[in-house]
Amino acid sequence: MTSIEMIDDWLDRGTAILKNRDTISKDIETLPPRVFKGQELAKLLGLSSVNTVYKAEERGLLNKPDRQSRSQGYVLEEVLERMDHFNALPWREPEEPPIYLSVTNFKGGCWKTAIAWNLATYLANQGYRVLLNDLDPQATISDFMGFMPDYDVGYEDGIGPYLLNDPDFPIERFSETAIHKTRIPTLDIIPGCLDLASVESTLTSELVRYLHAGESEQVMAMYQRVGQVLSHVDRNYDFVISDGTPSLGVLPMNLILSSDIALVPIPCEVPDFSSSLRFLEMLKDYIVSFTDNLDITPYLPQLAFLPTKFNPGKHTKGSEVVLNDIRHTFTDTGLKTVIKRHDSVTHTLNYVKRTVFEVNPKDVDVPRDALKKAVMNYSAAFEEILETLIYPRWPSKKAILEDMGVY
Numbered sequence: 317m318t319s320i321e322m323i324d325d326w327l328d329r330g331t332a333i334l335k336n337r338d339t340i341s342k343d344i345e346t347l348p349p350r351v352f353k354g355q356e357l358a359k360l361l362g363l364s365s366v367n368t369v370y371k372a373e374e375r376g377l378l379n380k381p382d383r384q385s386r387s388q389g390y391v392l393e394e395v396l397e398r399m400d401h402f403n404a405l406p407w408r409e410p411e412e413p414p415i416y417l418s419v420t421n422f423k424g425g426c427w428k429t430a431i432a433w434n435l436a437t438y439l440a441n442q443g444y445r446v447l448l449n450d451l452d453p454q455a456t457i458s459d460f461m462g463f464m465p466d467y468d469v470g471y472e473d474g475i476g477p478y479l480l481n482d483p484d485f486p487i488e489r490f491s492e493t494a495i496h497k498t499r500i501p502t503l504d505i506i507p508g509c510l511d512l513a514s515v516e517s518t519l520t521s522e523l524v525r526y527l528h529a530g531e532s533e534q535v536m537a538m539y540q541r542v543g544q545v546l547s548h549v550d551r552n553y554d555f556v557i558s559d560g561t562p563s564l565g566v567l568p569m570n571l572i573l574s575s576d577i578a579l580v581p582i583p584c585e586v587p588d589f590s591s592s593l594r595f596l597e598m599l600k601d602y603i604v605s606f607t608d609n610l611d612i613t614p615y616l617p618q619l620a621f622l623p624t625k626f627n628p629g630k631h632t633k634g635s636e637v638v639l640n641d642i643r644h645t646f647t648d649t650g651l652k653t654v655i656k657r658h659d660s661v662t663h664t665l666n667y668v669k670r671t672v673f674e675v676n677p678k679d680v681d682v683p684r685d686a687l688k689k690a691v692m693n694y695s696a697a698f699e700e701i702l703e704t705l706i707y708p709r710w711p712s713k714k715a716i717l718e719d720m721g722v723y
């Protein structure tokens with residue numbers, strides 16, 4: 317028989333192991349920050365060559381980094397300083413809206429968290445100001461970003477108190493208590509923790525009361541709480557990116573309904589494709605029931621389908637067949653890029669808690685070729701997302717692309 321004491325024992329031992337895992341924490345602490353150099357740096361600064369940067373440094377227009385050789389490259393803080401100097405910061409115009417983007421599907425393990433985390437670190441490393449909202453009680457992204465859930469951060473360090481209208485947490489304190497700086501200067505995080513599960517059940521009980529009383533406006537407000545809280549800080553960011561749980565409970569529905577864009581990862585595997593269709597069916601039923609029972613038509617975000625787990629080969633023919641099915645189903649809203657399996661990269665980088673956009677090839681024990689392929693694959697997907705889903709919402713960017721003949 318399993319007793320509560322036994323579970324307590326396992327928890328104590330497991331947590332002690334996690335906290336004291338010396339080798340891992342050393343690997344993480346000593347990992348140098350990512351540097352930018354050469355053509356990649358020139359591209360970020362909108363220049364044809366980095367020599368222009370060196371000249372500006374020689375003329376005293378920019379601080380010269382205190383290093384022996386320029387070939388060592390520049391860390392993101394220095395890149396941002398240079399972007400500012402060359403008027404190359406990619407930020408939206410102040411009057412343009414920040415974009416709320418969530419990654420969602422009730423299919424578990426379809427790479428939602430990996431995509432949200434990679435996307436957030438990609439955009440932040442491009443110089444965009446990003447707020448990452450971890451609404452998953454598993455809090456994987458928070459852990460990866462250095463906030464060990466339930467130990468480093470708990471209920472009072474996240475969005476929970478504000479969703480429950482906790483009187484000790486007036487909304488004016490939201491920035492101070494819930495938003496935390498990360499190791500990436502352009503990326504802030506609202507960390508998650510296990511308590512989000514009880515926040516969700518409290519919200520669900522409240523929702524059920526309003527539903528029984530037929531109070532339509534209150535019901536709708538329950539689904540808009542997350543968006544409402546985030547609207548107090550969103551002007552500081554270009555992107556608010558949220559990761560949630562594989563369900564259609566009140567919190568994931570909040571994420572969907574507060575998003576401008578909901579990315580739906582769909583695995584190129586036979587049973588997963590069918591679950592993704594069920595997800596859409598349930599989402600539709602949800603929305604229809606609002607309209608039928610409460611006379612409310614909620615705003616649905618732009619859904620964009622991103623094929624994942626693509627693994628073609630002699631023994632995995634299903635992958636190509638399902639990709640074909642996805643293409644034929646989402647003819648107008650499916651992304652062209654497909655996220656492939658990058659097992660060797662993912663396993664090693666999860667160990668040091670970094671994405672492919674945060675490491676220098678020489679600092680990690682990953683085959684260079686595999687790392688390069690993963691960077692190219694994610695970058696292609698995210699560039700496509702920027703071009704097809706984001707820039708059309710920002711007139712300043714749309715105009716530049718129109719001039720280039722993209723639209």
Ligand SMILES: Nc1ncnc2c1ncn2[C@@H]1O[C@H](COP(=O)(O)OP(=O)(O)OP(=O)(O)O)[C@@H](O)[C@H]1O
Pocket residue numbers: 423424425426427428429430431456560561562655656657658659662666
């Ligand atoms: N491109 C990839 N190649 C190989 N493995 C990957 C890739 N992307 C993610 N994974 C791994 O697959 C596993 C599941 O991914 P992830 O946690 O992102 O899924 P999820 O949809 O967020 O799951 P959940 O439904 O539990 O929230 C993780 O171990 C992750 O590291």
Ligand SMILES: [Mg+2]
Pocket residue numbers: 428429430452456559560
């Ligand atoms: Mg997840």
